[in-house]
Amino acid sequence: MTATQDFTPQIPNQAEEVEQLHRSWRHPRGVLGWLSYTTHQAIGTRYIITAFIMLLTGGAEALLMRTQLARPNNGFLSPDRYNEIFTTHGTTxxxxxxxxxMEGMAIYLVPLMCGTRNVAFPRLNAFGYWMFLFGVLFLYWGVFTNAAPDVGWFAYPPLSGPQFTPGKRTDYWAQMITFTEVSALCVATEIIATIFKMRAPGMSLNRMPLYVWSLLIQSFMVIFAMPAVVIASSYLLSDRTVATQFVNPAEGGDPILYQHVFWFFGHPEVYIIFIPALGFVSAIVVAHARREIFGYTAMVLAQIANGFIAFGLWVHHMFATGLPQIGEAYFTASSMMIAITSGVQIFCWLATLWTGRPRLTTALHFIYGFLVIFVVGGLTGVVLASVPLDWQVHDTYFVVAHFHYVLIGGALFPLFGAFYHWFPKITGRMMDEKIGRLNFWVLFIGFNLTFFPMHIQGLMGMPRRVYTYPAEMGWGPLNFIETIGAYIIGIGGILFIANVVSSHRSGRIAGNNPWDADSLEWATASPPENYNFEYLPVATSRYPLWVDRSERAFVTGLRNDRREALVTTLMDAEPHHRYVFPASSIWPFITAIAVTIGFAGSVFNPWYIVWGSVLSGLALVGWFWPRGDSEAES
Amino acid sequence: MTEFRTIDVSGLPSYDVSSQSPLWWGQLMITFIEGTMFGILIAAYFYTRLRMDVWPPPGDQYPHLLLPSLALVPLILSCAGSYWASESAKKNSRLGMIAGLLLNLVLAVIALAMRIVEWHSLNFNWKADIQGSYVWAFLGLHTFDYIADLVFTAVLLVLVLIGRYGPKQRLGVHVDSVVWYFLVLIWIPIYVTIYWAPVFAGSQQ
Amino acid sequence: MKRAAVPAFALSVLYGCAWHQQSALNPGGPQAAKIDTLWWSFFWLLGVIFIIVMTVLLLTLTGRRANMEREALEVTHKASPQTESQTRRIVTGATIITILILFVLIVASVGTGKAIADLGFKKNPLTIQVTGNQWWWEIQYINGDASQTLVTANEMHIPVGRPVQILGQSQDVIHSFWVPNLHGKRDLIPSRTTNEWIEADQPGAYRGQCAEFCGLQHAHMALWVIAEPEDRFDAWMRAQLQPAASPSTQETIRGQQVFLNNACVFCHQIRGTTAGGQNAPDLTHFGSRRGIAANTVPNTKGNLAGWIVDPQSMKPGNHMATIAVNSTDLQPLVDYLESLK
Incomplete structure (x- = not known):
């Protein structure tokens, strides 16, 4: 093995400096203190755990649906309950x-990979988490008070409008979108600022790890896509609560416009989910094939192109609305172009694996699983890009199969790979590889058993979102197989949780860099201290941990008595100035409460927007009011 | 045993009031977000207009053009105040910041007052029809942002006045100017859409 | 190999289901046939790509790397320059092939779209307006002559070999008209009229189903398209244009009275009687139709009786009012409705 262990430098009076760092980065104590955390590891972990609970919830909802569909004319769920559950499943x-x-993983990993101590705006980061959490609570409060949304996760008007869905269900849904948008936009903003301005000295753009690239692209996509869904959900909400006419066909509003706006967000949304997952794949492939990525530049360009093209193909969700033929040809071509950029990335991974020395860890198992499933999903995506074929398979189980292949295959499998890969970093202990492999095979088999038959079922004419079907349609056997598959996936989930719990308690101690990986997050302790690095690393190569010991460098001279890091220039990451992070603060939490009062209240009474704004304004003044610490001019 | 090379950064300043600051980039992203939002709304307005035979919809008067056009003057001039404040923030000139922020605030409040007076000439509300919904969405969203930024500017002014300011607040003044330029700049296409589109893109069949 | 077996398995199942009703791969008309052909060309081409990629994927797991310089890799984490440039050639080649294949697929797809669009412009078309409602289909045969305009529901008859233009509209929310054996789907959108051409080239009953989620009973919104030879179609049309048959037996006369004296008439129309409601399916020739409640169940006397007595248990949430029909009235009512052939 190369000498990658013990990356930390030995510097005079180090112990004293580290002690100081420790003090200035310590979390405040008590419950209020807990609500005031602003370190990226804490916030990232909170995101990951909350989102994982949501995965389990959404999974449980999927099992309910699969149970209902196991046989024809089943009475396990009533139609309204079924509609609520499929909507809540998709939304969740x-x-x-x-x-x-994906955001939680980014919040945890990006500062580490960039070699800095926190995200650029730690308080905004905390605020974003609270907004997300309150969004979760808001939607599920609706679910548990018998007001779950029931109009599908894209809530097409007029079905979702005031006339056909009275009550508060859809309002909960639309306002939940606002919560998560605010959260996502906060994260995107701070990730971009972190990547642009806080990379380790020497980490010029062309030395950035591919995972960091993927997050940069994803964050820009969030910035340009999320405003569209803010508008779509505001159309719905204002039509429903203050009687505007945006999507009311009777007054010149247009339901198709809603679809355009929604899918202008909705298609990039899919890439927002899987582009970071492709970043996981690159990181894992490099570390576990033990060689540099093949075609770094091609990979970066393909990802950027993916990001751009994603905004030019939303109409392929609307081929059945009847569009002019020329538009159809354009959107077919643009949709198929995604296959080129994705193809390039797949070829580069295959080349890396082929010419590397892959170590068949659980993490790499999941990457192989990803490659199999994602290729199928990509190929069926080509089918959906074709207008005539889409007319047949649109809104059938074929589409259900496709997007589960793309999203579970494209995002969830890499995510599980990422869990196995970074668990040692986050907890300091290794996950059990034996259970891990079993975990992989159970999930892989369960997944294909559940979703592969859906392609056939869709071609056989079964539309999506039906709560039952007649026996004579002959869809029963396939549905039954799928239900069995779904329960196998459930077992896979339980295996994973069992592995996490037991490994967290008694897994092998990981050490700094158990995989002998290349990127900077492995250059520090596992789990990292709140300040990440005792001395900020310098990136002397694209693979900073794979360079010779003699070529490594570190930053000294940052003040340790306050939370400092380094701002570097955008392109070349030359040190520019020192940056003082704000201290821990309760104000993000208070502000989130104030905003929540406005958002949640406005569903019932529009005036709450005003009260919420006033309260939020006051909270923001508290947030930004100078505290007298570390403010002095030098 | 310092066998590693080190970069000593203790000589670098601990702040920078310029576009090198992460906060400046954060603020730029926020203008991207809002710019996209208004861009989509403007596109949606014209999409909707193309689907209608009669525009503005029957019963809606053409908006008055004089007052909103005049209101552009203080609005655009307020950028000068913002610029003054921002340059003074870079140079750490307290007086310049106070004068700039004050000028910015006064002119912005005048422009806002003119806008609110103008609202009374609109004979339709957001419930009336699709044009009403869009016009009031533009007005509501932009005015909301506008007031929010005025409050922020006022808070900065207070901090500078009472002397509770340091590099962070100066940086605040600087990035506040970025937001202000954006709000003024984005108002121009919105203004054209609300007040001129019914004229140049209207039809009465 | 398991992975190689997947496409083969898929293939057999796909061909197996091709004989099934409501299958997109069992075309009964030229539009669906063209899409079917396009599907299979996509299927084969993409299937070959899948097998190639999976083969390479498996090869990365085997000892194929023997000729690469392992030693160098361990120290530098790089492949040798020869390996690197060789790999670059392969990846570049694969990318170019991908682009070419996609180009072929785009041309094939756009070409099929164009060919389908051209199918509509044949002489002597039939125009049918389909209006989506929660949760049933109104079918209106458009004819310049008002006396030849026919309104029916949930079942459409078309002549074989004649192009049919479907004008899609909706009364409430968005629905989607989809008869997979004949053509792909076309949404029915309030405030718009959409357009689709279908044609059957062999006689048969083709089932369709709403394909855009439209609320509680989206699952129970089916329709039948019955394709018949021209002469049988004309006979059907003539019969349907007639007002409802007058009840002839004592039982059905009584049934008609029950119908006319109850709230049924507020929603349903029976031409030739005073029942003129416009909010629900026209029942003038109800007895001739295959199904009840947008084909939720077959049209039998037993089902009809169950439906009238308690529509909410058969199709929960549907908009048909529950009317208290006493037990002695029920049988005559059912007999009457079933007599409306």
Missing amino acids: MMFLFAVPM
Whole structure:
């Protein structure tokens, strides 16, 4: 093995400096203190745990649906209950699990990979988490008070409008979107600022790990896509609560416009979920194939192109609305272009694996599983890009199969790989590889058993979102197989949780860099201290931990008696100035409460927007009011 | 045993009031977010207009053009105050910041007052029809942001006045100017859409 | 190999289901046939790509790397320059092939779209307006001559070999008209009219189903398209244009009275009687139709009786009012409705 262990430098009076660092980065105590945490490890972990609970919840909802569909004319769930559950399942998985989970991983990993001590705006980060959590509580409060949304996760008007869905169900849904948007936009903003301005000296853009690249691209996609869903959900909410006419066909509003706006967000949303997952794949492939990525530049360009193209193909969700033929041809071509950029990345991973020395760890198992499933999902995506084929398979189980192949295959499998890969970093202990492999095979088999038959079922004419079906349609056997598969996936989930729990308690101690990986998060203790690095590392290569010991460098001269890090220039990451992070603070939590009062109240009475704004304004003044610490001019 | 090379950064300043600051980038992202939002709304307005035979919808008067056009003058001039404050923040000139922020605030409040007076000439509300919904969405969202930024500017002014300011607050003044330029800049296409689109893109069949 | 077996298995199941009703791969008309052909060309091409990629994936797991310089890799984490440039050639080649294949697929897809669009412009078309309602289909045969305009529900007859233009509309929320054996789906959108051409080239009964989620009973919104030879279609049309048959037996006369004296008439129309409601399916020739409640159940006397007595248990949430029909009235009412052939 190369000498990658013991990356930390030995410097005179180090012990004293570290002690000082420790004091200035210590968390405040008590419950109020707990609500005031602003370190990225704490916030990232909170995101990950909350989102994981949402994954379990969404999974449980999926099992209820699969139980209902196991046989024709089943009476396990009533139609209204079924509609609530499929809506809540989609909403939970898209908005409350997938995006926040990717954000949580990014919040945890990006500062470490960039070699800095926290995200650029730690308080905004905490605020974002609280907004996400309150969004979760808000939606599920609706679910448990018998007001779960029941109009599907894209809530097409007029079905979702005031006339056809009276009551508060859809309002809860639409306002939950606002909560998660605020959260996602906070994260995107701070991730971009962190990546642009806080990378380790020497980590020029072309030395950035591919995972960091993927987050940069994803964050920009969030910035440009989320405003669209803010508008779509505001159309609905204001039509429902203050009687505007945005999507009311009777007054010149247009339901199709809602679809355009929604999918202008909704398609990029899918990439927002899986682009970070592709970043996981790159990181894991490099570390476990033990060689540099093949075609770094091609990978970066393909990811950027993916990000751009994602905004040019939303209409393929609307082929059945009847569009002019020229538009159809354009959107077919643009949708198929995604296959090129994704293809390039797949080829590069395959080349890396082929010419590397893959170590068949559980993490890499999940990457292989990802490659199998994602390729199938990509190919069925090509089918959906074709307008005539889409006319047939749109809104059938074929589409259900496709997006589960893309999202579970494309995002969840890499995510599980990432859990196995970074668990040692986050907890300091290794996960059990034997259970891990079993975990992989159970999930892989369960997944394919559940979702592969859905392709066939869709071609056989079974539409999605039906709570039952007649026996004579002949869809029963496939549905039954799928239900069995779904329960196998459930067993896979239990195996994973068991592995996490037992490994967390008694797994092998990991050490700094158990995989002999290349990137900076492995250059520090596992789990990292609140300040991440005793001395900020310098990136002397694209693979800073794989360079010779003699070529390594560190930053000294930062003050340790307050939370400091380094700001570097955008392109070349030259040190520019020192940066003082704000101290821990309760104000993000208070502000989130104030905003929540406005958001939640406005569902019942529009005036709450005003009260919420006033309260939030006051809270923000408290947030930004100078505390006298570390403010002095030098 | 310092066998590693080190970069000593103790000589670097511990702040920087410029576009090198992460906060400046954060603020820029927020203008991207809001810019996208208004961009989509403007596109949606014209999409909707193309689907209608009669525009503005029957019963809606054409908005008055004089007052909102005049209101552009103090609005655009207020950027000068913002710029003054921001440059003074970079140079750490307290007087310049006070004068700049004050100028910014006064002119912005005048422009806001003119806008609110103008609202009374609109004979439709957001419930009336689709145009009403869009016009009031533009007005509501932009005015909300506008007031929020005025409050923020006022708080900064207070901090500078009472002397409770340091590099962070100066940086605040600097990035506040970024937001202000954006709010003024984005108002121009919104203004054109609300007040001129019914004229140049209207039809009465 | 398990992975190689997957496409083979898929293939057999796909062909197996091709004989099934409501299957997109069992075309009964030229539009569906063109899509079917396109599907299979996509299927084969993409299937070959899948097998190639999976083969490479498996190869990365085997000892294929013997000729690469392991030693160098361990120290530098790099492959040798020869390996690198060789790999680059392969990846570049694969990318170019991907682009070419996609180009072929785009051309095939757009070409099929164009060919389907051209199918509509044949002479002598039939125009049918389909209006989506929660949760049933109103079917209106458009004819310049008002006396030839026919309104029915949930079952559509079309002549074989004649292009049919479907004008789609909706009364309430968005629905989607989809008869997979004949063509892909087309949404029915309030405030808009959408357009689709279908054609059957062999006689048969083709089932369709709403494909856009439209609320509680989205699952029970089916329709039948019955394709018949021209002469049988004309006969059907003539019969349907007639007002309802007058009840002839004592039982059905009584049934008609029950119908007319109850709230049924507020929603349902029976031409030739005073029942003129417009909010629910036209029942003038109800007895000739295959199903009840948008084909939730087959049209039998037993089902009909159950439906009238308690519509909410058969199709929970549907908009048909529950009317208290006493037990002695029920049988005559059912007999009457079933007599409306």
